[in-house]
Amino acid sequence: MQDGAGAEGGMQLILKILADGEEQARRLGELADDPRSRPEHYRGAAARLQCTLGRAAAAAKAVEAASGSSRGTDRSDSPRSADESSGRTAAVEAAAAQERQPLCKRRKGMPRWTLKFRVPDANLEGTPDDGFSWRKYGQKDILGAKFPRGYYRCTYRTQQGCPATKQVQRSDADLCVFDVTYQGEHTCHQKQRQVAAHGGTQSPPSHHEQPQDPSMQLLMGFKDALKVETEAPRLHHDNHRDYYDPGPASAPAAPFSFPSVTTMPFHHAAGEAPDNPAAAAAFSPPGTSYFSAPPAPHHCPAAVGGSCYDVVFDYEAASAGTRVRGGAAESSELGEVVSRATGCDYSSLYNHAELDPHLPFAPFGGPYQ
DNA sequence: GCGATTTGACCGAC
DNA sequence: GTCGGTCAAATCGC
Numbered sequence: 187m188q189d190g191a192g193a194e195g196g197m198q199l200i201l202k203i204l205a206d207g208e209e210q211a212r213r214l215g216e217l218a219d220d221p222r223s224r225p226e227h228y229r230g231a232a233a234r235l236q237c238t239l240g241r242a243a244a245a246a247k248a249v250e251a252a253s254g255s256s257r258g259t260d261r262s263d264s265p266r267s268a269d270e271s272s273g274r275t276a277a278v279e280a281a282a283a284q285e286r287q288p289l290c291k292r293r294k295g296m297p298r299w300t301l302k303f304r305v306p307d308a309n310l311e312g313t314p315d316d317g318f319s320w321r322k323y324g325q326k327d328i329l330g331a332k333f334p335r336g337y338y339r340c341t342y343r344t345q346q347g348c349p350a351t352k353q354v355q356r357s358d359a360d361l362c363v364f365d366v367t368y369q370g371e372h373t374c375h376q377k378q379r380q381v382a383a384h385g386g387t388q389s390p391p392s393h394h395e396q397p398q399d400p401s402m403q404l405l406m407g408f409k410d411a412l413k414v415e416t417e418a419p420r421l422h423h424d425n426h427r428d429y430y431d432p433g434p435a436s437a438p439a440a441p442f443s444f445p446s447v448t449t450m451p452f453h454h455a456a457g458e459a460p461d462n463p464a465a466a467a468a469f470s471p472p473g474t475s476y477f478s479a480p481p482a483p484h485h486c487p488a489a490v491g492g493s494c495y496d497v498v499f500d501y502e503a504a505s506a507g508t509r510v511r512g513g514a515a516e517s518s519e520l521g522e523v524v525s526r527a528t529g530c531d532y533s534s535l536y537n538h539a540e541l542d543p544h545l546p547f548a549p550f551g552g553p554y555q
Numbered sequence: 556g557c558g559a560t561t562t563g564a565c566c567g568a569c
Numbered sequence: 570g571t572c573g574g575t576c577a578a579a580t581c582g583c
Binding site: 322323324325326341344 | 561562
Binding site: 323324326328329335337351353399 | 571572573574575576579
């Protein structure tokens with residue numbers, strides 16, 4: 187078997203993607219270090235990072251699938267041989283296949299991950315702005331669910347063929363929680379990046395110096411951590427949950443229907459500190475990290491006087507139909523980063539983990555199985 | 556008038 | 570056969 191070569195080629199691809207993610211993390215750090223940066227800049231950068239990490243996760247998953255199919259089960263229907271004849275490994279091909287997965291009713295082969303957004307007020311409508319532009323194309327009542335599920339696709343689907351879609355469903359258990367399941371990856375993010383970059387003309391061309399803000403140093407630490415994990419993936423999760431304390435949330439909801447407006451801006455208690463949950467999304471690539479935040483507003487200064495969102499990452503590997511949960515207990519630094527960035531104290535909350543030793547990605551490395 | 560949303564129908568996966 | 574996801578015509582709002 188040539189799994190070694192295949193995995194190696196696949197890893198190169200993954201590393202390439204993660205290198206992009208590293209660069210995006212660096213840019214996020216620069217944004218955070220720039221007092222002129224606005225929340226939308228953070229959101230855009232965070233969304234791009236999230237997207238990149240999702241791609242890496244998908245590629246990794248494909249590599250694993252490719253190597254696992256011939257390693258463990260001795261399957262004869264591996265797509266390896268044809269690829270080898272053309273100089274491509276099965277792993278690389280599989281990873282590439284992940285990126286060109288055609289649309290279908292149920293996209294089993296596409297990476298799929300869920301963000302749980304907790305809104306501070308159950309009466310609020312709309313879904314949190316994740317940095318991308320979405321267009322709603324359907325809504326459906328789901329069996330066993332109190333609330334209908336909204337279906338959204340990327341606004342640029344027709345123009346750029348972006349396959350990204352998301353489903354938004356309000357939680358039955360908690361009216362403040364929205365489950366947002368993303369599927370497919372934005373191929374339009376290049377343009378989004380440009381838009382964000384142009385929109386953020388205040389962004390400095392370079393801030394390679396050490397961030398003065400400790401929280402930003404932690405952020406950069408996250409970047410480094412990402413790099414380390416990229417180089418030596420060994421610990422992985424598939425379900426991360428990052429809760430951003432919303433502050434008081436109660437109020438029952440009336441008959442629910444998703445509003446026309448597909449995004450709702452984050453609110454900030456004060457200043458332009460990176461307290462938006464989109465940053466959390468960046469911290470939470472497809473994977474499973476659970477950050478629980480207590481509902482009491484005093485635990486989350488950023489929520490006082492304003493509103494913020496809990497963000498939960500819950501990655502599901504669609505191809506295998508399995509879900510693996512993992513915490514990020516080893517990433518206390520991450521919790522600290524998030525705490526600093528959001529103003530919420532996650533350090534004491536960042537402690538649940540159902541780690542899957544087979545997953546090659548660290549908390550920020552994204553989902554993988 | 557144009558673009559986005561709504562909603563019933565259709566299709567495919569399970 | 571059931572249910573989830575998507576399509577597309579109708580409708581709405583700017």
